[in-house]
Amino acid sequence: MRSMLWSIVWTLALLVAPMSPGQADEPLALWNDGAAKKAIIDFVAKVTKEGSPDFVPPAERIATFDNDGTLWCEQPMYFQVLFAFDRIKATAEKHPEWKDKEPYKSVLAGDLQALSSQGEKALLEIISATHAGMTVPEFHAIVQDWMRTARHPRFDRPYNQCIYEPMVELLQYLRAHDFKTFIVSGGGIEFMRPWVTTAYGIPPEQVVGSSGVVKFELQDGKPVLLKESNVEFIDNGPGKPVGINHFIGRRPIMAFGNSDGDLQMLQYTTISGPGEPPRPSFGLIVHHTDAEREYAYDRNSLVGRLDKALDEAPTRGWIVVDMRRDWKTIFPAN
């Protein structure tokens, strides 16, 4: 009986939600009319129309979203890197040796130029130093605390409020049409899980990302998951289809990204494999064209470089969102 009640409650919630103003009448109300909005709505209509040759059963309506630059801002630097810098500063007292040791020295001096000259290895060392040596719940608590207290340098708001409102609306729109929405991010799984459910309505078990090695042990008879410093999996570039296959085990029918790190996810989603018949699929790239409300960058950006995927978009039929023209808003109201 209780499960029935729950079903009724949820159904009523779904029945009521689309009736609220600005949604029932106008799907994707935060998107300006244009090619991108039309393409999304047409695709969803096509695959959810029962009896149509393009109909896709709900169980197979898998939609995967990159996070950095697709669901939330990634400038002036990936937020997880800014988090790591803040952690270096917050724990520097316990590590007096950092004052004279790279890459910590540059972080503590706020010298990003010097840091970036030290390459990817330096960045990995900073991630390791700040993301390991504690339990998973301890790390989650640190992330949540940072989300409460840190502010974006330009927008002066918490980082988890630097999310793109039109994309959040799109996530809701897809879920209302029985899509299962997943994050597939180069960012860390444990960095995302504490806040993405509130921000995007995506539960922890639908988050795919990069990860470090975790070890289980009993400490004084209590179960503990310890975050270790070595990297386990990088969910970026060709790692994205691998991560999707590993976690989800189905090919998405929709994929959303913004950089070359999403190229292979878009290919995997929209190009049929050898011997596979064509099927309905949809790829979309968020193009950052809005220097005024957010940032404008693509081929020459160190963060979120969009070059090959932008070249490939027309051939593949991927939709390119022009942020400045296609989105009525960027961030949610404060």
Next chain:
Amino acid sequence: MRSMLWSIVWTLALLVAPMSPGQADEPLALWNDGAAKKAIIDFVAKVTKEGSPDFVPPAERIATFDNDGTLWCEQPMYFQVLFAFDRIKATAEKHPEWKDKEPYKSVLAGDLQALSSQGEKALLEIISATHAGMTVPEFHAIVQDWMRTARHPRFDRPYNQCIYEPMVELLQYLRAHDFKTFIVSGGGIEFMRPWVTTAYGIPPEQVVGSSGVVKFELQDGKPVLLKESNVEFIDNGPGKPVGINHFIGRRPIMAFGNSDGDLQMLQYTTISGPGEPPRPSFGLIVHHTDAEREYAYDRNSLVGRLDKALDEAPTRGWIVVDMRRDWKTIFPAN
């Protein structure tokens, strides 16, 4: 509108299902009355009762199930190993060198004694040789073909019909109470995904298991996921809580196993971590006590050894199912 229709259809399905004979009146009809059945029903009643101090919101109702020996039979040998042996035989013609080379020689001669004397390394080599060098969809097709054609040596039925009917009923019962059911198996993820949805009603994205390395590439412009021969992750013993954290990102509130390979999953589920308040949780062990209808084994079995977890069960409050006494049926009718 269509999403509303879907919600209504699903709700009606849920409303109708519990009304069918033998379910509404009697939950877990395939379980004999006894301590195990009562403990399950009492726990589910407790955590789904709104307003109760033990109430658990639907999103957190995570239940994890071992597969081998918990959801399906694992004797006379793990079925995935029998699959690997069959693959060695089926592809031996292409590998004339196997006739004189261990461990293949013993497999081809059907000499399991000689094989088991070669230890775990031999088994890993056989798994590698039979589970790699093809794309993921190709491997799925091979597994599906084997499920159609191979027969269990004693029960003379397809392996995917050697599943425990009372456990399938339990999975349905939990889902009807808004639990999300996951497989967490030492078996291979890609070996399970092609058939578990039909067998257990568990979708591919709710399967956690061991895995080999997979590589993405474009072949003649088409996206391909290639299974490579090296092992990536062993989801067994202390690997199970790690796999649960990696894939699901929440602690289950119910866990079901049958061997020492499930010990740490049961600990992780039922013992509070350091500083964590106690919460409702449930652990269950399927004890194979039925030599007549299935098999009887525990502490001395090479396959599915149950020793430490059986010792720990009384202290931890884990329910031990006595298969012979607690289950009315074992396998579904042919």
